[in-house]
Amino acid sequence: GESVGLHLPTLSVQEGDNSIINCAYSNSASDYFIWYKQESGKGPQFIIDIRSNMDKRQGQRVTVLLNKTVKHLSLQIAATQPGDSAVYFCAENKASWGKLQFGAGTQVVVTP
């Protein structure tokens, strides 16, 4: 899951398996959450988002689950591929003008 520190938490996944990346958010009033993927040397790339009036949202090979009771967000990647190796981080909307609070990220390593 997400944590703050010098070393990113790492999730090692075998190719073809499903990945689950977890994120705890801080503000119960946040109404929008987003997941980004960042490959080495590149900018963050939008993956999927979810509003607080939903519990689940599905995209292509990805699913985001939102548990507002425990302020927890997860990203599931189905049939993980080598191209999924990256840092994944969540963000929550902290203000009406769109300020996002970012988590520190989780490094996903896909092994053959």
Added chain:
Amino acid sequence: DVKVTQSSRYLVKRTGEKVFLECVQDMDHENMFWYRQDPGLGLRLIYFSYDVKMKEKGDIPEGYSVSREKKERFSLILESASTNQTSMYLCASRSSRVDTQYFGPGTRLTVL
């Protein structure tokens, strides 16, 4: 597709130099953001702009200024670069009607 471009991928400057980082978006977005990304600290908001000529300080504005003379362009200025400003700088843009921020590829700045 949203396209956010940054003027340089890599930049090396000397302490005391004035540094300009340029960001351009092609989606007519009202809001634009500058972040810096450092290991273990995640993304931190430096400045944002919600419209032309409008700007607001983010979480770490000290040592930086910004300029938004045209809607598509948002510049980050380091008036007198210091070694602690060595970082990855990321620009993002967002329509005021949706929450998703789209990022550019980043500029890795090294200050010697």
